[in-house]
Amino acid sequence: MKKIIFMLLITILTVLSCGSKTDNTDKKNEMNKKYSDFWVYFKSVEGKAENISKLNPEEQKALLSGLKEKLVKIDYNLDVELSGEKKELFVTSGGIKSSFSSVKNLAESAPKDLGWKVTAFKQRKELPFTLSFDKTFSVNSENIMFKTAEDGEYLNITVFFEGQDVLQDEQKKQVMFEFLDGIIGEYDTETYIGTIDIDSGPDSTFVSAEKFRETVDNFKKKVKRTE
Incomplete structure (x- = not known):
């Protein structure tokens, strides 16, 4: 009797295991198709993407909306940024x-013959650089300063940038995160930066964007954390 029960358990576990593998395979195939569908669509609008800077605002909006429509089918949070002239x-x-x-x-699934350089995450920019917002406000990376404090596997930071008094709180956050993406990159911002505060007036402990980048790189070597 015990032998029969044991054999039944083995059979049930085998069936469940096969079912799980099938589900995983089906899910993987479904995602691969979504990646493929996005790149097929991108190729269909590649000409517009390459000349995005020459399109009028309505055409740019239509192009980006079409891409976003495909991206949300993969992951609601996905988006792309284009540098058409550099492809x-x-x-x-x-x-x-x-x-x-x-x-x-998605980046790894890009076709080899696409003709575009596809990169995962917003990358660091060459310092110094300038960011503009809402066509009414711009600030250079030379005018943004940082203070850091180690907190375990993260760096807590305080940020100050010139002209911030004219911005609303949400606008300040937008400027701050855009600069972080440009100075240390999107991946490092989310992987190594802990709390972020905005300061209204820096003291002597604040450092430049270039020095802040060096601090982050040294901290990465110290914690040796991969994700």
Whole structure:
């Protein structure tokens, strides 16, 4: 009797295991098709993407909306940034860490013959650089300063940038995160930076964007954390 029960348990576990493998395979195939569908669509609008800077605002909006419509079928948080003249495409999740795997998978699934350089995450920019917002406000990376404090596996930071008094709180946050993406990159911002505060007036402990980048790189070597 015990032998019969034991054999039944083995059979049930085998069936469940096979079912799980089938489900995983089906899910993987479904995601691969979504990645493929996105790149097929991208090729269909590649001409517009390459000349995005020459399109009028309505045409740009239509192009980006069409791409976003395909991206949300993969992951709601996915988006892309285009540098048409350089034929570069950056896949981003807007810093949402739970979607980092989707960012990597979509970038890695890009066709080899695409003709575009496809990169996962917003990358560091050459210093110094200038960012503009809402066509009314711009600030250079030379005018932003940082103070850091180690907190275990993270760096807590305080940020100050010139002209911030004219911005609303949400606008300040937008400027701050755009600069962080440009100075240390989207991945490092979400992986190594802990709390972020905005200061209204820096003291002697604040450092430049270039020095802040060096501090982050040294901290990464120290914690030796991979994700």
